[in-house]
Amino acid sequence: MESTIGTVFDTLMAVKKAGNHARRLWRQRWLLSRDRRDFLRRSRKRRAGPGGLDPSRWVALNSHTKGSVRVTSDRKLVLDLPERLNFDADYEATASHFQMLRHAVRGSGKVSELRFNDIKYISPSAALVLASEVDRWNQREARQLRADIESWDKNIERLLCQMGYFELLGIPCPADIGKPARVTFLRFKRGTVGAKDLGKLAQQLRVEIEALLGFPIKKHFLFEGLSEAITNVSQHAYPDTEGYCLKQWWLSASYDSGAGELCVMFYDQGAGIPGTLPKWKLFERVKDMFGTWGDSQKIEAAMEVGRSSSRLKERGKGLQNLLEFARAHREGRLSIYSSRGMYRMTSKRNGEETGPLTTTQRQDFENSVGGTLIEWSVKLASADEND
Amino acid sequence: MKTIKIATDYSNTPLGRYLEDSEFNGTRFREEFLKPALEKEGEVEVDIDGVEGYGSSFLDEAFGGLVRKGYFKAAELHRKLVIRNADPDLALYRDLIWKYIRQAEARKAP
Numbered sequence: 446m447e448s449t450i451g452t453v454f455d456t457l458m459a460v461k462k463a464g465n466h467a468r469r470l471w472r473q474r475w476l477l478s479r480d481r482r483d484f485l486r487r488s489r490k491r492r493a494g495p496g497g498l499d500p501s502r503w504v505a506l507n508s509h510t511k512g513s514v515r516v517t518s519d520r521k522l523v524l525d526l527p528e529r530l531n532f533d534a535d536y537e538a539t540a541s542h543f544q545m546l547r548h549a550v551r552g553s554g555k556v557s558e559l560r561f562n563d564i565k566y567i568s569p570s571a572a573l574v575l576a577s578e579v580d581r582w583n584q585r586e587a588r589q590l591r592a593d594i595e596s597w598d599k600n601i602e603r604l605l606c607q608m609g610y611f612e613l614l615g616i617p618c619p620a621d622i623g624k625p626a627r628v629t630f631l632r633f634k635r636g637t638v639g640a641k642d643l644g645k646l647a648q649q650l651r652v653e654i655e656a657l658l659g660f661p662i663k664k665h666f667l668f669e670g671l672s673e674a675i676t677n678v679s680q681h682a683y684p685d686t687e688g689y690c691l692k693q694w695w696l697s698a699s700y701d702s703g704a705g706e707l708c709v710m711f712y713d714q715g716a717g718i719p720g721t722l723p724k725w726k727l728f729e730r731v732k733d734m735f736g737t738w739g740d741s742q743k744i745e746a747a748m749e750v751g752r753s754s755s756r757l758k759e760r761g762k763g764l765q766n767l768l769e770f771a772r773a774h775r776e777g778r779l780s781i782y783s784s785r786g787m788y789r790m791t792s793k794r795n796g797e798e799t800g801p802l803t804t805t806q807r808q809d810f811e812n813s814v815g816g817t818l819i820e821w822s823v824k825l826a827s828a829d830e831n832d
Numbered sequence: 833m834k835t836i837k838i839a840t841d842y843s844n845t846p847l848g849r850y851l852e853d854s855e856f857n858g859t860r861f862r863e864e865f866l867k868p869a870l871e872k873e874g875e876v877e878v879d880i881d882g883v884e885g886y887g888s889s890f891l892d893e894a895f896g897g898l899v900r901k902g903y904f905k906a907a908e909l910h911r912k913l914v915i916r917n918a919d920p921d922l923a924l925y926r927d928l929i930w931k932y933i934r935q936a937e938a939r940k941a942p
Contacts, residue, residue, distance in 0.1 A: 641855045644845025648884045665921050668885025672847040676889045679853045766888050 507812070509541040514549075521557035522549055528563050530571035532782060532818070539571055540812035543578060547714075547815055550582045558591040564601050569630065569699035570782075570820050572608055573710045576633045577695040579613045581714070584691065590614060604630055608697065627703040629657060638679050638692035646696060647671040654698050654707065658825065666770040667709065667821075671696070673766040674711045674819055682715025682817065689715065705825050709770075714816040717784035719743035740786025741807035748788065767819060768792075772801050776824040783817040785810050833914070834873040836865055839882030849889035858893030866894060867903055870912055877914040886925045888932075896932035899940060906937035 506514065515523045526542055529535045549556045559579070567575070582590060592614050594602060605611065606618040607630040631653050634646045650671075651664050675694065683692040694713040700706070719740040748764050764781075771777030772792045780789045787808045792801040838846060842865060843856035850859050869876045880886070898904050904912070915926045 639852055642843070642845065643854045644843065644847035644856060644884065647847075648845050651884065663921075665885035665925075668845070668883075669887050672885065672887035673889060676848045676853050676887060679848060680850075 506545065507541050509538045509812075510545045513542060513545060517557060519557075520555070522555050523558045523560060524549060524556060525560045525562075526564055526575075529566045530564060530575065531566060531568040532570050532780075532814070532820075533568060536787075536810055537812055540810065540814055543574055543815060544812055546575075546578050550578065550585065556582070556590065558593070560593065561598075561601060561605070562593065562596045565598055567601060567604060569628070569697070569708045570710045570712075570818055572604060572630065572699075573633055573695055573697045573712050574814070574818060576608055576610060576613065576697070577635075577693075577712055577714065579610070580633075580635060580695070581691065581693075583613055592616065594619070600626055604628070607632070609633055628699055628701045630699045631657065631697055633695050633697040636675065636678075636694050636696065638683060638694075643675050644668070644672060647675070650696055650698055650709070654700070654709075657700055658707075662707070662825070663770065663773045666773045670767045670770040670819075670821060671709075671711065673764070677764070678713045678715065681721045682713045682717075684716055684721065687716055707821075707823050707825050709821045711819040712816060717813070717817055718747045718781070719784045719786060722747050739807075739809040740784045741788055741809045742786070744781055744783050744786050744788040745805070745807055767821075770821050771823060772803070774823040775826060777801075778820075778822040780820040780822070781817065782814040782820075784813045833875040833877055834869050835877045835879060835916075836869060837879040837882070839879075841865065844883045846883060846890050846894075847887060849893040853889070858890040858897065861890070861894045862897050862901075866898065870898070870904065870909075875912050875914065877916050879916045880922050880925055880929075881917055881919050883922075886928075888928065891925065891929055892932045892936075895929045896936040899933055899936035902940075906933050909933055 509527075513525045513527070515525070517523060524542075524546055527535075527538050530539045530542070532539055546556075546559070579590060594616065597605075602619065603626055609632040611618045631650065634650060636643050636646050647668055651662065651667055655661055678692075678694045682694075683689040692715075694711065696709075696711050698707065698709045701708070717740075722743050748768075767781070768779055768790055771779040771790065774792075775794050777792045778789065780787065787806075787810070789806040790803060791806070792803045794801045836842070838844075838861070842861055846856045846858070846861065848854040848857040851857055866876070866878070895909075898909060899906055915929050917923060917926050
């Protein structure tokens with residue numbers, strides 16, 4: 446009897462001990478999480494500054510964009526653009542500032558001003574990507590960004606005016622934009638996937654280019670490249686599974702009269718070529734799994750004839766068409782920036798008898814271009830040569 | 833012989849493969865213009881002049897698609913179809929059309 450009572454007592458004591466232990470553990474964990482919460486709250490307040498708003502909560506910041514965001518007293522974001530926006534020479538700074546702008550526009554809608562005051566140079570392609578971001582902002586928010594144009598560099602003001610930027614900002618182009626510059630930009634065009642006659646936009650751009658140059662260009666090759674770029678966006682860039690609400694692309698051109706160089710740019714904000722490329726070969730699947738198949742290699746692979754995300758044998762000729770406009774000139778270059786990679790084909794002709802000498806180049810980056818940017822750059826020698 | 837002039841009868845900016853790509857795509861041209869004309873007429877001449885240009889998606893779907901869909905064999909098309917161009921710059925597109933027809937036939941063969 447005594448031994449039975451002893452066993453019951455021991456059991457009750459063990460249960461009580463276990464309960465106390467569990468309570469202690471639970472309290473310790475609660476105290477830790479409370480301290481962690483307090484610590485995070487305090488550090489967020491420290492970072493947020495006087496406005497009480499932490500920019501890093503709204504935009505993606507990295508070493509290139511760290512000092513480019515300010516918070517106003519009315520809890521709005523002011524974004525500063527860097528001195529040079531150029532994918533060729535300053536890729537990381539350019540791409541990360543656009544990434545910052547994209548995050549701010551899509552994520553919070555708290556951007557009040559985009560400052561161009563520091564910009565001294567903007568390349569044609571960077572200008573198109575910037576225009577696409579602001580255009581998207583206008584469509585989403587149905588209101589214009591504020592801009593302090595008084596302090597802009599005159600060259601930048603002229604460029605942005607030519608490109609149709611002032612219309613995006615909802616302000617008239619200044620009457621006096623100074624003497625004509627070496628580089629002339631054409632107003633950008635926006636196409637929407639599924640819209641009626643998208644080929645007309647490509648034709649319109651060609652007509653504007655010829656009006657600017659005063660002589661005809663190799664229009665069939667240009668249309669071949671642009672029509673395939675447009676088709677690729679329609680077929681691959683905005684997969685239905687990703688939930689894109691605006692399926693658009695932007696198109697523009699510029700002419701540098703000093704260098705005799707015509708530049709045609711096409712940009713979409715889709716999933717990018719690396720994101721939609723099928724992995725056919727076993728080694729590609731393995732490399733992709735271990736993260737050693739870079740985006741530039743994926744773009745290069747997509748240039749192979751017959752490689753298409755549709756996996757249909759008749760498809761996958763389109764990207765090859767992009768090369769033709771560059772190859773048709775004495776000197777031509779096709780650059781494709783997509784996600785975090787770049788693929789470039791340079792073509793040079795020494796005479797009419799021999800075919801062009803072609804070289805290719807690839808590069809991988811830290812920051813994404815936010816879709817796919819295609820840039821054709823060709824040297825135009827004279828009217829006769831281009832006729 | 834019936835003549836279809838793409839630039840005036842269809843569009844001078846033909847673009848894309850499928851209906852969703854653009855209004856004047858290759859599928860629509862094949863189904864509404866090329867196939868009915870080839871079925872009804874003995875011979876059809878397609879005039880490819882006067883356009884802005886052609887992308888491979890349009891040409892492959894419009895012409896290669898005739899074979900892929902099983903409407904005609906490549907040999908039949910060689911008898912019935914004439915591709916005409918006066919603009920020498922467009923000769924390469926004429927060659928591409930026949931190339932896509934040949935490729936479609938080769939892929940169909942068991």
